[in-house]
Amino acid sequence: MNAPSASPAGPSPHSAAATPPIPVPTRPSSPTRPAATAIPPIHAAPSAxxxxxxxxxxxxxxxxxxxxxxxxxxxxxxxxxxxxxxxxxxxxxxxxxxxxxxxxxxxxxxxxxxxxxxxxxxxxxxxxxxxxxxxxxKLAWIRSHALRKTTATALDNAGQAARQIADQLGQAKVSITQDTYLHRQPANPTAVQALEHAFDDPNLA
Missing domain, CATH: 1.10.260.40 (lambda repressor-like DNA-binding domains)
Structure with missing residues (x-):
């Protein structure tokens, strides 16, 4: 005598109704890891x-x-x-x-x-x-040219050579420093003083 054939695979309506769904466990959030917040697009840390x-x-x-x-x-x-x-x-x-x-x-x-x-x-x-x-x-009136010229004048009055002043200003050509940032110095200071003294003399005819 042949055994009864097996029923098709799959749950029967009665068994599906009798078996409650298995709940999927959720992972609890860690109290030490707060929820992420949106990063503001501006007001970042100042750059270099x-x-x-x-x-x-x-x-x-x-x-x-x-x-x-x-x-x-x-x-x-x-x-x-x-x-x-x-x-x-x-x-x-x-x-x-x-x-x-x-x-x-x-x-x-x-x-x-x-x-x-x-x-x-x-x-x-x-x-x-x-x-x-x-x-x-208050310093808005200061321009880079004025600052460089002031620096060049101070170094020139201190006896620095034109090459040294040009190096301080970052200029490769000494001629640029001499023509643009240095004013012409008296060639003979003694002669200048003599002329000033002569013109100060009221008896000069």
Whole structure:
């Protein structure tokens, strides 16, 4: 006598209904590992470029915001400067907070990023803070040429040779130092003193 054939594989409706689903255990979160928080896109730690003096904290923070906006557009400083017809150093000075900003300057810059400054209240607030007077504004009249000329004059008066002064200024050609940064010294100081004394004499006819 043949054995009864086996029933097709698979649970029967009665067995499926009778067997409750097996719960999947969840891994408890560790109390020592808090949930991750979103990293803010700006206000990062200052980079090496901020080692130079900045006008104020507000200007540095504005510069960091503008730098983040530039990076969102995937533009380099060189590309932005070329688009606006600016020297690249101007973009660098703005982003490092080493230049006093104004509405026209920042509005021109943000337009290159597709942003209307007057429709960005948060950015306008940052700009307003950055335009407040800072201690560094007292030195705004000093330009690099004036500082180099003052240095050259002081070293010249101290008896330094033109080659030594050129080395201090980082100039390869002594002629540039002599023609641009050094004023002509009297060839004969004794003769100059004699002439000054002669013209001071009221009896000179």
């Amino acid at each position: 470029q901020h080692s130079s003096p900045v006008g104020s904290t507000a200007r540095r923070e504005l510069g960091q915001t503008l730098q983040a906006l530039r990076r969102q557009t995937h533009l380099s400083r060189k590309q932005v400067a070329h688009t606006l017809g600016w020297p690249q150093t101007r973009v660098e000075l703005i982003e490092s907070g080493r230049i006093k900003p104004n509405h026209r300057l920042i509005s021109t810059l943000t337009r290159a990023y597709g942003i209307d400054l007057d429709r960005s209240p948060d950015l306008l607030a940052q700009l307003n803070d950055a335009t407040q007077p800072a201690e560094s504004d």
